[in-house]
Amino acid sequence: MPKRSAGLLLYRFGPSGPEVLLVHPGGPFWAKKDLGAWSIPKGEIEPDEAPRAAALREFAEETGTAPPGGPLLDLGEIRQTSGKRVLAFALAGEFDPARICSNVVEIAWPPRSGRMLTVPEIDRAEWFSLSDARAKILAAQAPFIDRLAALLSAT
Numbered sequence: 001m002p003k004r005s006a007g008l009l010l011y012r013f014g015p016s017g018p019e020v021l022l023v024h025p026g027g028p029f030w031a032k033k034d035l036g037a038w039s040i041p042k043g044e045i046e047p048d049e050a051p052r053a054a055a056l057r058e059f060a061e062e063t064g065t066a067p068p069g070g071p072l073l074d075l076g077e078i079r080q081t082s083g084k085r086v087l088a089f090a091l092a093g094e095f096d097p098a099r100i101c102s103n104v105v106e107i108a109w110p111p112r113s114g115r116m117l118t119v120p121e122i123d124r125a126e127w128f129s130l131s132d133a134r135a136k137i138l139a140a141q142a143p144f145i146d147r148l149a150a151l152l153s154a155t
Contacts (some may be wrong), residue, residue: 002083006054007042009090019127026120038136064101068093075147080140097125
């Protein structure tokens with residue numbers, strides 16, 4: 001069965017319109033990748049955990065800051081190329097990317113070498129306009145940007 005993750009797409013209204021917060025994965029594989037490498041803060045849904053609760057928990061784990069309060073907007077689900085299903089929720093709020101303090105993970109580096117390297121799960125976060133976010137985010141997650149744009153234009 002494919003893994004299921006849940007994530008949070010934080011948004012705000014900047015001087016030029018809506019902006020979203022994306023995170024960049026840590027570690028040597030992602031170090032020099034930019035376009036198509038960013039993501040929403042997300043992670044696996046624990047057994048018997050509600051997707052909304054997982055999205056809020058993962059935001060806190062990956063950024064080091066509890067998400068702001070407020071209503072969550074359901075952005076639906078996508079399937080990544082790995083087969084992983086990702087459910088996302090949008091939340092209006094502020095976050096200072098300079099305050100990022102991600103949890104760490106162990107990875108084998110180089111791959112299949114047997115040597116383990118401890119890296120931050122994410123190495124940075126940044127606010128992007130919706131058009132810039134579409135270029136930066138993993139292609140499979142781009143529908144979340146479009147769905148948020150549709151929800152914001154409908155209000």
